[in-house]
Amino acid sequence: MNLLKFLLKKCRGMVAVTGLTALFSGACNAGLIALVNVAVNDPEGTAAFLLLGFAALALGKILTGFISQIWLIRFSQQAVADIRRELIRKVLAVPLRHLEEVGAPRLMVALTDDINSITAALFSFPVLTVNIAILLGGSVYLGLLSWRVLLAMCLFIAFGACCYRLLITSGFRSLHLAREAEDRLFGHFRALTEGIKELKLHRERRGAFLNNGVQSATSDFQRHNIAAETRFILAHNWGHLLFFLLMGLILFLLPTWEHLSTRTMTGYVMTTLYLMGPLAGVMASIALFGRANVALQKIEELGLSLAKRSSEDCFVEMQEKPIAWQRLDLIGVTHSYHREKEGSNFILGPIDLTFHRGELVFLGGGSGSGKSTLAKIITGLYPPETGEIRLDGKPIVDRNRDDYRQIFSAVFSDYYLFDSLIGLNNARLDAQALDYLLQLQLDHKVKIKNGVLSTTALSQGQRKRLALLTAYLEDRSFYLFDEWASDQDPLFKEIFYTQLLPELKTRGKTVLVITHDDKYFHLADRFIKLDYGKIEQGNTERFRIIAGRLRSLTAV
Incomplete structure (x- = not known):
């Protein structure tokens, strides 16, 4: 079993200790059965000895458990904590594009549901080992009473175990199918939480989402789970049927086959009845461990998939070192991906671009022209498929790509806003944050104490200002803003273009702004326009001249 291999790999000490205590517990149980049999069949025996023996064995069983x-x-x-940390480390080390292909629902199921299934199985492991030890101890006692009867019982149980195995194997297949349906179901959960506004506004979309998407996934999940549990219940009841058949054979057939003393018969009946509980416990654990095996297999498949694509050195504990640079070059860079709606491949590039320190650059283009993809390539989130990126002439490769990413601070259009200023170690962090809150006109909405934001429940435009606050505090050398001003009111949009961006430029920061606000194009040193993945040739130099003239007119 995969789970047993996992336990031996991760918790060898726990398996050893649990196994030893379980064996001792099984021995105590076998001793209790024998002692009770002696007390029942020999009431004239030494009462004090039986009482002391009973107390010692009962105490031993409780202590070992x-x-x-x-x-x-x-x-x-x-x-369990190690599994989560290892999986999260792999997620952090995998290129962004592969994570997007894997999908958030699959990651969330692995980190939540699958981990919970494994945890439940691990908690039941001592009970399982104790039950197995009790069965072994009881078998030893039965063998002492009559080895021939024990051999016949073992053959009978082996036949029943083969039939039982067929049933639970079919149940495991249904569990695998249920787990696949659960991945789809989590995808619908994410669509529900992130697309609730669109669903509320469109009745037909809402109906199709519920009836076609959710209904189908939940029905599949329900059907496969019912099929699995039905087979496990059949297997469980098959075990009970075999038990009662065994009891009938002992009571009615065994005396005709072999002459046994009353003490031996009583011992067989009492021991078999006592072992019914542990046997039922073992059979019930099989379904639980089956789910855990499926969950562990899914986690291992995801981990292997992530590990195969983890080509970068992505350190966590290493302290960030500022990188002094003057020139960043993109040379013949290309990137492609499949567009599902259009049924075609989109190719960005080849792109040849150069950025200098202290430069303010605007990037424009139509929807779907590749602006956001180019931004992810520039910031090192997407590695180029062909071509290369050079920083001061040094090629950026897998070995140093994570170091290269540390020069950037970005607010993407699909940004995530953390509820604290994590990763920022500064004695004056709260004071600096307060200054920026005043500048961003958020001091009346948000308070910061020990780096924790009092709230993030703000309007979209205000949340973007908070994201900008984090970028300011990071104090990196290259800033990227992807459609940042699109959610701002006219007043703050003016502040962003005429005050905040020039201030960053004055501080020697390189700033790349993805924007459609042509009213402010003249403020940029350069304007780059993308048209279906290609830079419009001659556009950059022509705009440089126009922008210079506009600045001259503005100054006059």
Whole structure:
């Protein structure tokens, strides 16, 4: 089983301790059965000896169960935490494009539902091992009573186990199908939370989303889960049927086959009845461990997929070192991706661009021209498929791409706003943040204490200002703003273009702004226009001349 291999790899000590305590618990149970059988069949025996033996064995069983469960809690929680951390590290190290292909729903299911399934199985591991040990201890006691009867019972149980295996194997297949349906279901959950406004505004879209998307996914998930659980219930009841058949054979057929003493018969009946509980527990654990195996397999598949694409060195603990640079070149850079709606491949490039320190550059173009994709290539989030990026003549490759990304601070159109200023270590962080809140006209809305924002429940334009606040505090050498001003009111849009951007330029920052606000184009040193993935030739130099003339007129 994959889960057992995982336990041996991650928690070898826990498995060893749990196994030893389980064996001791099984021995205590076997001793209790024998002692009860002696007390029932020999009431004239030494009462004090039986009482002391009973107390010692009962105490031993309780202590071993307590130790194994406490030990398990300690190690299983560590193992689960290690899985989450390892998976998150792999996510952080994988190129953005591959993460976009994997999809957020698949990642979320792995980090939540799959981890919970594994946790539930790990918590049941001591109970499972104790139940198995009790079955083994009971079998040893039965063998001491009559080895021939034990052999016949083992053959009978082996036949039942083969039939049981067929049923649960079919159940495991249904669990795999249910897990695939769950991935789709999480995708619909994300669409529900992120697209709730669009769903509320369009009745037919809402109906199609519920009836076609959600209904189909939930029905598949329900159908496969019911199929799996039905097979597990059949297997469970098959075990009970075999148990009662075994009891009938012992009570009615065994005396005709072999003469047994009353003590031996009583021992067989009592032991078999006692073992029914542990046997039912083992069978119930199979379904739980089956789900955990499916979850672990999905996590391993995702982890292997991420590891294969993890070509970059993406450090976490390494301290950031400022990089002094003067020139950034894109040489023959291309990138392509498939457009589902158009059924064609979009190719960006080849792109040849140069950026200098302290330069203010505007990037424009029609919708779908590749502006955001180019921004992700420039910032190192997408590696070029062909061509190369050079920083002061040094090629940017997988080995140093993460270092290269540290020169950028960006606010993308699909930005994420954290509720604290994480990763910013500055003794005057709150004071600096307050200054920027005043400048961004957010001091009456948001307070900052120990780097934590009092709220992020703001309008879209105000949230973008908070994202800009974070970018300001990062104090990187290259700033990128993707349609940042599109959600701002006219007054603050004016402030952004005429005050904030020139201030960054004055501080020696390189600024790239993706924008359609042609009213402010003259403020840029350069304007670059993309047209279906290509830079319009001659556009940059022509705009440089026009912008210079406009600035001269503005100055007059």
